[in-house]
Amino acid sequence: xxxxxxxxxxxxxxxxxxxxxxxxxxxxxxxxTVQARLNRLRDxxxxxxxxxxxxxxxxxxxxxxxxxxxxxxxxxxxxxxDNLLEIPEVVDCSTMAGDWDLLIRVVAKSNTDLQRVIxxxxxxxxxxxxxxxxxxxxxxxxxxxxxxxxxxxxxxSK
Numbered sequence: 001x002x003x004x005x006x007x008x009x010x011x012x013x014x015x016x017x018x019x020x021x022x023x024x025x026x027x028x029x030x031x032x033t034v035q036a037r038l039n040r041l042r043d044x045x046x047x048x049x050x051x052x053x054x055x056x057x058x059x060x061x062x063x064x065x066x067x068x069x070x071x072x073x074x075x076x077x078x079x080x081x082d083n084l085l086e087i088p089e090v091v092d093c094s095t096m097a098g099d100w101d102l103l104i105r106v107v108a109k110s111n112t113d114l115q116r117v118i119x120x121x122x123x124x125x126x127x128x129x130x131x132x133x134x135x136x137x138x139x140x141x142x143x144x145x146x147x148x149x150x151x152x153x154x155x156x157s158k
Contacts (some may be wrong), residue, residue: 006152012050060109064135068100075126
């Protein structure tokens, strides 16, 4: 990874719908170079995907919450992932170590709708218990670009 990789990722992060050709013109880099760099970043697993960031509020989902769940550790829970995918209001899910096993980010149309979503999650096997915190305001999200900035700055200063 170097500063050109950073500039390319920064450009696509700011302009996710742009073409490789447009990015190469904007960055003053040959199109095959931009494409090769994107391919290498994908192949190494650094770049997972470049997607537009969607805001749930304009789509009618102004309520956001974090649902922490404990699951039955003795149960096979391979179906849990698929069952969570069946709930469109579930937008992120991570496994965790500690008192809670899952952190599930959900959106809802209202507090009443949030209760429906939480109840639906609570009925899934092997979920045993949940607790929910409503998000008041999102301060930052998916903040990886500063890490890449530091990593590429350190690699060029060595």
